Amino acid sequence: MNMLLEIIxxxxxxxxxxxxxxxLRGYDTRIGIGLGAVAGVxxxxxxxxxxxxxxxxxxxxxxxxxxxxxxxxLPAAQYDVAPSMQQRLFTLLGGLLIFLFLFVGVxxxxxxxxxxxxxxxxxxxxxxxxxxxxxxxxxxxxSKNHRISNLAYALTIPTxxxxxxxxxxxVIWNLVLSxxxxxxxxxxxxxxxxxxxxxxxxxxxxxxxxAQAGLxxxxxxxxxxxxxxxxxxxxxxxxxYVSARRTIEDYxxxxxxFAFGGGEEHTVVGVRDPEFYPMIFRTLGYTLASTVSxxxxxxxxxxxxxxxxxxxxxxxxxxxxxxIAPVISVAFIWKILLRSDGLINGLMGTRIxxxxxxxxxxxxxxxxxxxxxxxxxxxxxxxxxxxxxPDDMYEAAKVDGxxxxxxxxxxxxxxxxxxxxxxxxxxxxxxxxxxxxVFLLTGAISQTKVIPVQIFELLFTASDVGQAxxxxxxxxxxxxxxxIIYFRFFLVxxx
Amino acid sequence: MAQNKPKNSDFSREELETRxxxxxxxxxxxxxxxxxxxxxxxxxxxxxxxxxDIQTNPTRLVxxxxxxxxxxxxxxxxxxxxxxxxxxxxxxATMLLDKNSTPDIMEEYGLTLLVIEPEILPTTYSVVAEADxxxxxxxxxxxxxxxxxxxFVLVENVPEQGxxxxxxxxxxxLTDEQQAYVTEYSRLPQSQPRVIIQAENAVKAxxxxxxxxxxxxxxxxxxxxxxxxxxxxxxxSFTIVLVEQGFPPFIWNSLLLSLLTVSLTLLLAIPAAYAxxxxxxxxxxxxxxxxxxxxxxxxxxxxxxxxxxFTRTGLRETLEGLVIIYMSGTLPxxxxxxxxxxxxxxxxxxxxxxxxxxxxxxTVWRIxxxxxxxxxxxxxxxxFMIAWNEFLYAFLFLAADNTRWTLPLGLQRLxxxxxxxxxxxxxxxxxxxxxxxxxxxxxxxxxxxxTAGAVKG
Numbered sequence: 035m036n037m038l039l040e041i042i043x044x045x046x047x048x049x050x051x052x053x054x055x056x057x058l059r060g061y062d063t064r065i066g067i068g069l070g071a072v073a074g075v076x077x078x079x080x081x082x083x084x085x086x087x088x089x090x091x092x093x094x095x096x097x098x099x100x101x102x103x104x105x106x107x108l109p110a111a112q113y114d115v116a117p118s119m120q121q122r123l124f125t126l127l128g129g130l131l132i133f134l135f136l137f138v139g140v141x142x143x144x145x146x147x148x149x150x151x152x153x154x155x156x157x158x159x160x161x162x163x164x165x166x167x168x169x170x171x172x173x174x175x176x177s178k179n180h181r182i183s184n185l186a187y188a189l190t191i192p193t194x195x196x197x198x199x200x201x202x203x204x205v206i207w208n209l210v211l212s213x214x215x216x217x218x219x220x221x222x223x224x225x226x227x228x229x230x231x232x233x234x235x236x237x238x239x240x241x242x243x244x245a246q247a248g249l250x251x252x253x254x255x256x257x258x259x260x261x262x263x264x265x266x267x268x269x270x271x272x273x274x275y276v277s278a279r280r281t282i283e284d285y286x287x288x289x290x291x292f293a294f295g296g297g298e299e300h301t302v303v304g305v306r307d308p309e310f311y312p313m314i315f316r317t318l319g320y321t322l323a324s325t326v327s328x329x330x331x332x333x334x335x336x337x338x339x340x341x342x343x344x345x346x347x348x349x350x351x352x353x354x355x356x357x358i359a360p361v362i363s364v365a366f367i368w369k370i371l372l373r374s375d376g377l378i379n380g381l382m383g384t385r386i387x388x389x390x391x392x393x394x395x396x397x398x399x400x401x402x403x404x405x406x407x408x409x410x411x412x413x414x415x416x417x418x419x420x421x422x423x424p425d426d427m428y429e430a431a432k433v434d435g436x437x438x439x440x441x442x443x444x445x446x447x448x449x450x451x452x453x454x455x456x457x458x459x460x461x462x463x464x465x466x467x468x469x470x471x472v473f474l475l476t477g478a479i480s481q482t483k484v485i486p487v488q489i490f491e492l493l494f495t496a497s498d499v500g501q502a503x504x505x506x507x508x509x510x511x512x513x514x515x516x517x518i519i520y521f522r523f524f525l526v527x528x529x
Numbered sequence: 530m531a532q533n534k535p536k537n538s539d540f541s542r543e544e545l546e547t548r549x550x551x552x553x554x555x556x557x558x559x560x561x562x563x564x565x566x567x568x569x570x571x572x573x574x575x576x577x578x579x580x581x582d583i584q585t586n587p588t589r590l591v592x593x594x595x596x597x598x599x600x601x602x603x604x605x606x607x608x609x610x611x612x613x614x615x616x617x618x619x620x621x622a623t624m625l626l627d628k629n630s631t632p633d634i635m636e637e638y639g640l641t642l643l644v645i646e647p648e649i650l651p652t653t654y655s656v657v658a659e660a661d662x663x664x665x666x667x668x669x670x671x672x673x674x675x676x677x678x679x680x681f682v683l684v685e686n687v688p689e690q691g692x693x694x695x696x697x698x699x700x701x702x703l704t705d706e707q708q709a710y711v712t713e714y715s716r717l718p719q720s721q722p723r724v725i726i727q728a729e730n731a732v733k734a735x736x737x738x739x740x741x742x743x744x745x746x747x748x749x750x751x752x753x754x755x756x757x758x759x760x761x762x763x764x765x766s767f768t769i770v771l772v773e774q775g776f777p778p779f780i781w782n783s784l785l786l787s788l789l790t791v792s793l794t795l796l797l798a799i800p801a802a803y804a805x806x807x808x809x810x811x812x813x814x815x816x817x818x819x820x821x822x823x824x825x826x827x828x829x830x831x832x833x834x835x836x837x838x839f840t841r842t843g844l845r846e847t848l849e850g851l852v853i854i855y856m857s858g859t860l861p862x863x864x865x866x867x868x869x870x871x872x873x874x875x876x877x878x879x880x881x882x883x884x885x886x887x888x889x890x891x892t893v894w895r896i897x898x899x900x901x902x903x904x905x906x907x908x909x910x911x912x913f914m915i916a917w918n919e920f921l922y923a924f925l926f927l928a929a930d931n932t933r934w935t936l937p938l939g940l941q942r943l944x945x946x947x948x949x950x951x952x953x954x955x956x957x958x959x960x961x962x963x964x965x966x967x968x969x970x971x972x973x974x975x976x977x978x979x980t981a982g983a984v985k986g
Contacts, residue, residue: 183810200857204834467827
């Protein structure tokens with residue numbers, strides 16, 4: 035598994051420069067990809083296992099160096115035209131660049147790990163060289179479609195790689211991490227995909243999920259107490275399960291569902307004391323409330339701005355302030371406004387602790403804050419659509435004697451339906467995933483603990499990477515379920 | 530309006546509706562205006578009022594003239610002098626020695642350097658009661674000493690070896706006795722920094738002795754910080770943030786990070802947007818929609834694996850690593866916005882250039898980019914905004930090393946009991962001002978871009 039992944043990774047690392055060299059020199063890019071992949075695997079996997087190559091980074095550097103050498107000696111795919119003065123100059127320049135490049139590369143190998151900047155410099159030099167070399171004319175003899183698609187790949191690969199590397203790869207790797215009990219302290223040493231550590235400390239492959247949200251099925255060696263629901267009871271009257279493999283600590287916060295069996299061993303099905311499930315409902319509820327109220331206020335604002343009035347342009351600009359200002363600034367402004375000795379309490383003559391009260395109040399404040407911050411987004415979309423509704427429709431309705439409310443209900447709202455759908459979808463997803471707004475406004479307190487904040491807590495307060503990934507996977511699954519329901523019941527209806 | 534109505538329906542339904550509509554609309558305009566703008570106004574208001582004033586008058590809407598003056602005065606001092614402590618003579622002498630070579634200064638002031646060697650003192654022993662042992666003595670107890678009474682210990686008194694002393698005295702005041710100790714500055718062991726520092730301190734002390742504050746100020750081309758500007762930085766929220774909390778490097782980091790993100794995003798997104806709008810190839814649709822899909826993934830989920838990988842490759846505490854992450858967020862926005870703009874440019878223009886013998890890349894450079902300048906500008910502004918406002922990744926990846934902090938990180942640190950509220954608000958003001966200014970200048974431009982790119986937030 036590990037080996038396979040490594041081979042794929044190195045093949046990719048090699049194939050990329052292979053593609054670019056052959057593309058720029060006018061050869062068939064498929065050959066370039068193949069050769070590059072083979073070279074990448076040879077250097078990356080074989081080189082490392084034979085001990086020739088010190089580290090992954092130096093392997094990358096060596097591959098890049100080979101690429102540079104190939105570039106220098108591989109003639110452009112043209113035989114009928116003598117090289118021009120400019121091409122000769124470029125080749126000379128290329129040689130100098132390669133010298134510099136290899137120098138930096140070697141120093142990178144020697145001082146590996148100390149200076150990441152030199153690695154970046156190396157890659158930049160290589161890119162500069164690729165752009166400087168003369169292009170062959172072989173490509174003109176290729177079919178036009180082939181050439182065009184090669185060009186398109188050459189132009190889009192960097193973008194796709196960055197986006198995939200930063201998004202798709204982490205999402206997949208998250209799944210692997212979520213099944214492994216890893217602490218932040220373990221990070222420098224763990225391998226990428228190994229499952230060896232899975233049972234190292236008695237936690238099994240589903241332990242992260244179990245600890246956070248799961249059901250537990252266990253066989254415990256103890257006698258049932260009289261009502262048959264528990265194994266043993268501690269001084270406080272709480273149920274404790276004791277098993278050979280797990281300690282009492284493991285069972286803190288767990289509640290039995292039921293136990294069955296007889297004699298000395300009993301199978302117990304436990305549920306974790308519900309702190310996780312309220313968090314999920316809290317997250318869903320707050321997301322739904324923020325989304326709906328942001329869209330509602332956006333609609334009201336759009337209706338107000340629809341018709342011209344003096345100062346409309348400036349007013350529209352002001353309405354967007356909450357959305358464009360840095361989240362940290364606006365969160366602090368509201369934090370100060372809502373303090374127990376802040377302006378709002380001062381005006382009302384009270385001393386309510388809006389953001390720390392032990393009730394639903396902090397969550398309501400978070401919802402209001404999100405509404406305030408994101409209604410301009412809905413406003414912009416709705417305004418654009420409202421202004422596109424033809425005036426004739428309103429004129430006709432007026433002639434028929436429709437009141438303004440009738441016009442709103444029977445003309446405007448149906449016209450906005452598609453925009454509502456898009457807005458709801460986007461805002462729901464983004465609010466569900468939002469971390470900074472909640473965290474900056476109230477901190478990680480239990481009253482407003484939503485899933486992203488819980489992930490943050492697990493990662494940085496508990497230092498438990500595996501657990502945090504497990505919650506992230508659960509979060510993605512919940513979002514997926516919500517989206518499926520949404521598309522199934524709302525979008526199909528529209529079509 | 531009313532004149533067109535027939536006289537008898539003085540109170541027609543339509544007119545009533547219009548009037549109610551107008552009242553309702555103006556009510557809503559005022560409501561929205563207050564709700565969106567007032568918090569920002571309050572931020573400005575609080576940042577001009579001292580902590581005590583905020584405590585006693587939480588509802589005062591305008592800072593007093595006095596408040597504004599006390600807040601602005603230290604900023605003036607900061608700009609004029611760069612500090613709020615008066616120069617001491619010692620400090621001025623240090624500056625003088627930093628600027629000039631020490632032998633020159635010694636010659637100018639007519640100083641001679643003397644070296645006084647320490648005398649060697651004998652070691653003594655004493656008997657001390659165990660109960661009276663001091664910490665220093667207990668380190669020098671001789672463990673297996675004989676003939677020591679019960680409850681007492683033998684202590685070795687290692688004399689403090691006097692270190693070599695340096696003195697700088699005016700040459701014309703040298704006494705005969707001192708003549709024996711005279712040495713040359715150039716003959717000091719240059720490889721021992723401690724010796725050099727001691728010698729320079731001696732020269733410094735002599736300079737302070739021989740000259741007045743005015744002379745020293747004049748020699749250094751400085752003016753003394755005037756009395757009204759002494760110890761004022763802690764009185765203004767802005768100087769607390771800018772000087773005492775050290776915001777200027779954070780501003781620089783944020784600016785560097787944002788500009789780097791903008792330029793790299795444009796560099797990669799323009800060719801890619803051209804490819805997905807104009808060139809036909811396999812996987813084009815997958816690419817243009819697949820990249821938008823990344824909006825669906827929460828940043829905090831991506832953060833965990835990235836944290837792991839960046840920790841292992843050493844990219845975690847660097848701005849370069851953060852730029853790559855920001856680009857993964859800005860590239861889809863840029864691609865989407867540019868793509869919708871490129872589609873409005875007639876392809877005939879580019880085709881004509883191709884027929885005239887330009888390559889595709891030349892066409893992009895000569896035709897597409899100049900035509901798409903408005904879209905490119907708004908992409909640049911958006912990308913800047915995203916990078917400037919970003920908090921989560923900066924918080925996770927840069928928190929340990931405060932020389933690399935960005936503005937939002939610096940601001941986050943101000944949220945504590947020790948920092949006054951007005952400073953927190955002044956910090957917030959400093960962080961938001963660039964964005965608000967940019968927005969005001971390019972508002973119409975940006976509003977179109979916002980809906981086109983559905984900028985994530």
